[in-house]
Amino acid sequence: MGAARRLDQTLTALADPTRRGVIDLLRKRPRRAGELAAAFEMTPPAMSRHLRVLRQTGLVEEEAVDDDARVKLYRLRPEPFSELRAWLDEVEAFWGDQLDAFKAHAERTRGRKGP
Amino acid sequence: MGAARRLDQTLTALADPTRRGVIDLLRKRPRRAGELAAAFEMTPPAMSRHLRVLRQTGLVEEEAVDDDARVKLYRLRPEPFSELRAWLDEVEAFWGDQLDAFKAHAERTRGRKGP
DNA sequence: GCAATATTTAACGTGTGCGTTAACATTTCG
DNA sequence: CGAAATGTTAACGCACACGTTAAATATTGC
Numbered sequence: 154m155g156a157a158r159r160l161d162q163t164l165t166a167l168a169d170p171t172r173r174g175v176i177d178l179l180r181k182r183p184r185r186a187g188e189l190a191a192a193f194e195m196t197p198p199a200m201s202r203h204l205r206v207l208r209q210t211g212l213v214e215e216e217a218v219d220d221d222a223r224v225k226l227y228r229l230r231p232e233p234f235s236e237l238r239a240w241l242d243e244v245e246a247f248w249g250d251q252l253d254a255f256k257a258h259a260e261r262t263r264g265r266k267g268p
Numbered sequence: 269m270g271a272a273r274r275l276d277q278t279l280t281a282l283a284d285p286t287r288r289g290v291i292d293l294l295r296k297r298p299r300r301a302g303e304l305a306a307a308f309e310m311t312p313p314a315m316s317r318h319l320r321v322l323r324q325t326g327l328v329e330e331e332a333v334d335d336d337a338r339v340k341l342y343r344l345r346p347e348p349f350s351e352l353r354a355w356l357d358e359v360e361a362f363w364g365d366q367l368d369a370f371k372a373h374a375e376r377t378r379g380r381k382g383p
Numbered sequence: 384g385c386a387a388t389a390t391t392t393a394a395c396g397t398g399t400g401c402g403t404t405a406a407c408a409t410t411t412c413g
Numbered sequence: 414c415g416a417a418a419t420g421t422t423a424a425c426g427c428a429c430a431c432g433t434t435a436a437a438t439a440t441t442g443c
Contacts, residue, residue: 161285168283169401170276180362186420199402201421223410223419231363238356245349247295284431301390314432316391338389338440 160240162210163233171195172203172212176229179213183228275355277325278348286310287318287327291344294328298343 166172171193178184178192190200204227207213212233215225281287286308293299293307305315319342322328327348330340 157285161283161288164279164283164288165400168276168279170272171401173276173279176359180359187418196403197420198404198422202401205421221411221419225420229359229362231360234356234360238353238360241349241353241356244291244295244344245346245353247344248346280430286431302388305390311433312390313392313434317431320391336389336441340390 156236159210159233160236163212163237166206166210166212166233167237169203169206171200172207175200175203175207175227176212179227179229183216183226185224185226189227271351274325274348275351278327278352281321281325281327281348282352284318284321286315287322290315290318290322290342291327294342294344298331298341300339300341304342 167176174193175189178189184192186200186204187197189204190197193200204213204215207227208215210233211230213227214230215227218224218226282291289308290304293304299307301315301319302312304319305312308315319328319330322342323330325348326345328342329345330342333339333341
């Protein structure tokens with residue numbers, strides 16, 4: 154049950170295009186909050202809330218920078234992606250389990266829906 | 269560009285717990301709309317809208333039943349899941365690209381992703 | 384033809400998510 | 414010290430997603 158809750162948070166976080174864009178950016182290298190706000194032409198508060206969502210879901214974490222305590226670098230964390238992949242594996246196991254039924258369906262619909 | 273839009277639709281669809289529950293049910297076998305509505309203690313119109321979302325995203329498809337034209341069976345479609353997996357692969361490639369930085373970081377946080 | 388069944392569409396209320404501006408820490412450095 | 418810089422909360426507005434009830438559309442069967 155707790156796992157489902159986390160998966161829910163993860164998918165809700167990933168459903169937003171901005172947050173997914175942030176993840177695609179962080180894929181290359183860690184970034185600062187202001188950097189990300191500018192990248193999406195968004196005010197700092199708006200990006201701050203997105204980062205909070207991503208942080209609470211565990212999709213990103215913040216790292217302090219030693220030479221300036223005002224700045225935090227955000228980077229990706231692997232765990233939520235692994236959990237999502239695990240669920241995806243379960244779902245896709247469907248096409249292994251029900252391969253027969255699938256074939257049977259293909260046979261029933263052969264030539265009926267074609268041109 | 270179209271691919272990103274589809275991924276957006278897919279993740280938005282999967283973010284809803286009811287729709288994800290529907291998918292988990294359809295994983296076992298195809299179901300009728302009313303069957304699904306009852307399974308989630310929900311009125312038929314509510315489930316009908318969920319099914320429309322899933323249909324538009326291509327996550328499910330409907331099949332007619334030959335002995336009763338009022339009934340439609342819903343079943344899973346693989347394509348959107350494959351696209352989601354593809355994106356997940358891209359993101360997770362991050363931990364391949366930046367393995368050095370990740371190892372250094374994993375040492376601090378005791379990361380648990382096997383080789 | 385007509386009542387019953389299965390599902391979808393229409394209209395509506397309500398909550399919530401996302402963006403903005405304003406105000407609040409905290410840190411840097413002239 | 415005090416002004417600028419970086420980032421986060423607080424308060425507000427708005428659009429949209431999700432559920433309900435009521436009405437509409439097919440289709441079955443007596």
